[in-house]
Amino acid sequence: MVDTGSTTWLLVSAALVMLMTPGLALFYGGMVRARSVLNVMAMTFVCLATVGLIWVAYGYSLAFGSDWLAGLLGTLRLAGLRGLAEQTVTLGGAVVPLYAFVAFQMMFAIITVALLAGAIAERARFWTWTLFSVVWVTLVYLPVAHWVFAPDGWIAAKLHVLDFAGGTVVEVNSGAAALALALVLGRRHGWPRQAVRPHNLPFVMFGAGLLWFGWFGFNAGSALAAKNLAATSFLNTAVAGAAAVVGWLLVEQIRDGKPTTLGAASGAVAGLVGITPGCAFVEPLGAIAIGAVAGVACAFAVSLKYRFGFDDSLDVVAVHGLGGFAGTLLIGLFATADVNPQGANGLFYGGGFGQLWRQTAGTLAVLGYSFAVTLLIGWVMHKVLGFRIDREAEIDGVDEAEHAEGAYELAIQSGRRGSAPAGAPGTSRPAREETR
Numbered sequence: 001m002v003d004t005g006s007t008t009w010l011l012v013s014a015a016l017v018m019l020m021t022p023g024l025a026l027f028y029g030g031m032v033r034a035r036s037v038l039n040v041m042a043m044t045f046v047c048l049a050t051v052g053l054i055w056v057a058y059g060y061s062l063a064f065g066s067d068w069l070a071g072l073l074g075t076l077r078l079a080g081l082r083g084l085a086e087q088t089v090t091l092g093g094a095v096v097p098l099y100a101f102v103a104f105q106m107m108f109a110i111i112t113v114a115l116l117a118g119a120i121a122e123r124a125r126f127w128t129w130t131l132f133s134v135v136w137v138t139l140v141y142l143p144v145a146h147w148v149f150a151p152d153g154w155i156a157a158k159l160h161v162l163d164f165a166g167g168t169v170v171e172v173n174s175g176a177a178a179l180a181l182a183l184v185l186g187r188r189h190g191w192p193r194q195a196v197r198p199h200n201l202p203f204v205m206f207g208a209g210l211l212w213f214g215w216f217g218f219n220a221g222s223a224l225a226a227k228n229l230a231a232t233s234f235l236n237t238a239v240a241g242a243a244a245v246v247g248w249l250l251v252e253q254i255r256d257g258k259p260t261t262l263g264a265a266s267g268a269v270a271g272l273v274g275i276t277p278g279c280a281f282v283e284p285l286g287a288i289a290i291g292a293v294a295g296v297a298c299a300f301a302v303s304l305k306y307r308f309g310f311d312d313s314l315d316v317v318a319v320h321g322l323g324g325f326a327g328t329l330l331i332g333l334f335a336t337a338d339v340n341p342q343g344a345n346g347l348f349y350g351g352g353f354g355q356l357w358r359q360t361a362g363t364l365a366v367l368g369y370s371f372a373v374t375l376l377i378g379w380v381m382h383k384v385l386g387f388r389i390d391r392e393a394e395i396d397g398v399d400e401a402e403h404a405e406g407a408y409e410l411a412i413q414s415g416r417r418g419s420a421p422a423g424a425p426g427t428s429r430p431a432r433e434e435t436r
Contacts, residue, residue: 006094006225010104013221016214017107021048021114023210027265028118029407030203031314035397036122037199037407043117043129047110050133055106056081059137063145064105071154074146092225104221109145111218112170113137118314119178120185120387123394126402128387132377140177140373144366145169161362162335162343162355164233165222167277167328168366175321176367177374178312184378185388187311189395201261208265212241215272219279232339233279237272240279240291244271247295263299266319270298273323278331281343286334293330294323321367328363332356 025044029037051059058079065074078084087098113133117124147155148169155161155168163169188196198204219237223230248267249259274294275287282290301318305311312318332355335346345351381387393401400406 001095002088003094003096003225006092006227007096007100009226009230010091010096010100010221010224013217014100014104014107016217017104017111017221018048018214020107020111020211020214020218021045023207023214024111024114025207026203027207027211027269028121028314030200030205030207031118031198031262032121033196034199034407035399037203038399038405039124039126039402040117040121042126042403043121043124044114046126046130047114047117047133050130051110051113051137052106054134054137055102055109059109059142060102060105062138062142063109064150067146067150067152071147071152071157073143074150092223092227092229094225094227096224101224104224105145105149108166108170108218109137109141112141112166112174115170115174115316115320116178116181118316119182119312121313122398123185123188123313123388124398125385125387125389128381128385131385132381132387135377135381136177136374139377140370141169141173144173144370147366148362155362155365159358159362160344161328161358162281162331163277163328163362164280165219165276167273167324168363171273171276171320171324172328172363172366173324173370175317175319175324176370178316178321179310180371180374181378182305182310182312182317184375184382187309188313189391191311192306198262204265205261208268212268212272215241215276219272219276223280229280229340235284236275236279236282236287239284240275240287240294241268241271243288243291244268244274244295244298247271247292248299251296251299266302266315267295267299270294270319270323273298273320274327274330276324277328278335281331281335281340283334283336283339286336290327290330290334294326297326298323325363325367329356329359332359 025041029041032040061076061078062074065078068075088095089098147153148163220230220234245264245267248263252259252263271291271294274290298319301322302315333346333348335343336349337345344355
């Protein structure tokens with residue numbers, strides 16, 4: 001008999017994770033320049049369409065279908081989800097409709113692809129990106145999801161890596177792919193010489209709040225039932241995000257002399273990323289430690305792009321890549337079977353180095369595969385279709401070039417009548433004066 005309570009929780013969690021994509025659009029949109037906000041929001045939002053359709057057509061089947069290639073990929077037997085409307089599945093000890101689980105996992109795939117848009121914001125062609133989202137989710141996300149989430153996936157079944165809600169599948173995967181894309185498309189015009197500042201910090205803060213809200217569905221929903229592990233994951237998600245905010249702001253205060261709202265928003269996301277893989281395997285004190293480490297580490301990591309010369313526009317590599325990497329490895333230190341008997345004891349709980357080694361091996365496997373395949377996909381599409389917009393369009397504004405729209409149309413119209421002040425949002429100005 002279907003467990004109505006757990007089914008409700010799973011569907012609500014799916015809706016919360018769906019909300020993360022428009023939340024991400026606001027988060028990213030506020031961090032770019034006024035002339036690019038619509039483009040990055042559109043790149044994020046379109047993933048709801050492309051990935052959602054692919055998930056039904058063949059995505060769920062390849063990710064969660066019965067294994068046919070030594071733990072590497074599922075079959076196409078469930079393609080189209082035909083005849084499955086009345087089928088149920090037992091998850092977390094509760095019986096729920098299969099479609100509820102399909103919908104929940106679909107939202108994970110959508111947000112993972114959308115994260116990549118931040119690495120190439122302000123310089124990507126919209127239709128090339130849209131096609132890229134189709135190819136990438138097929139060749140990268142679906143295999144990795146099978147490795148980690150499917151019971152017979154090789155990382156789950158053979159390496160016994162602990163990843164409750166997607167530290168490898170979502171975070172490390174997107175961070176590695178973001179680095180590859182940033183290298184393929186190259187630097188924005190004038191970067192890093194020109195200052196590039198967020199054009200709308202209230203957007204950033206509101207977007208971060210929506211992401212934090214949705215993350216409760218992301219992590220606690222991964223319990224797949226309204227039981228103890230959902231409550232544990234919920235609490236750990238809250239305190240890890242809190243610890244990361246404090247950690248990031250302290251770094252800014254010591255390093256720069258001022259705490260910033262952008263830092264608070266970024267710190268929250270870093271902590272949520274860090275706790276994602278271990279939210280149901282650690283105690284609240286362990287979650288606080290993981291969040292603090294993620295907040296501090298990611299705050300320092302955002303400067304790496306300047307040292308190594310890759311233009312990751314919105315710090316996907318530093319926050320999601322490094323945050324996910326750290327969080328997955330820290331399970332090997334802070335995990336305890338007292339919280340989750342299906343987990344393991346980490347080094348600090350008498351488990352030795354065994355789980356830490358497994359976490360490291362699984363994380364590096366995902367990182368290497370995602371980076372290599374994304375680099376190949378991006379390079380081919382860049383050469384064949386042209387992934388980057390023209391230099392003139394980048395300087396004048398990607399929103400007008402790609403969408404024939406402006407985010408602040410009233411300011412644009414006023415500027416055409418000559419009444420808007422120089423440098424108002426949506427108006428053209430010399431490249432040396434542009435800010436984000």
